[in-house]
Amino acid sequence: MTTEPLAPTVLDVTGMVVHAGHVLNTRLAAALAVIDVSPRNYCVLVHAVDRDLTQAQVAELSDLDKTTMVVTMDELERAGLAERRPAPSDRRARIVVVTDAGRDLIRAGRGIVDGVHDEVLGTLPEDERAVFLSALSRLVGGVLAKPVESEVNVRRARTPKR
Structure with a gap:
């Protein structure tokens, strides 16, 4: 009987991308905590501002499921950062409207988010940054x-509770 080596012989692209995304999200969460907002709430505000998008459309842009979007909007409304208003074309749908307080938070958060991204990208040699961003954009686009549809339920990485 021959024994075939089973140890990985190539880079674990999935593991690296999942790990990088998780670590980047934790860095972003820590940085945005200064202005008392989560990356998810900030993401929803940024996708909704200055656009007449329904809650479902903002959820899709933010890569959130329906239940998480409802919870997020409840949080944003309680904080006075966004409101849900009836859509003129469909009374069952709700348009997400960012309040003035939400707009102020976006302004404050923009520098924080850019700073985290600059810090991470700054670890790459300058000539590799554009190549990395271009390749990543092509992949996610x-x-x-x-x-893809799968019979196996694939869950997102769990964020540990504090």
């Missing part, structure tokens, strides 16, 4: 744009 192409083959990695949408999840």
Whole structure:
């Protein structure tokens, strides 16, 4: 009987991307805590501001499921950062409207988010940054744009509770 080596012989692209995304999200969460907002809430505000989008459309842009979007909007409304208003074309749908307080938070958060991104990208040599961002954009705009159907339920990485 021959024994075939089973140890990985190539880089674990999935593991690296999942790990990088998780660590980047934790860095972003820590940085945005200064202005008392989560990355998820900030993401929803940024996608909704200055656009007449329904809650479902903002959820899709923010990559959130329906239940998480409802919880997020409840949080944003309680904080006075956004409101849900009836859509003129469909009374069952709700338009997400960012309040003045939400707009102020976006302004404050923009520098924080840019700073985290600059810090992370700054670890790459300058000539590699544009190549990395271009390749990543092509991947998430192409083959990695949408999840595929699977009989196996794939869950997102869990964020530990504090």
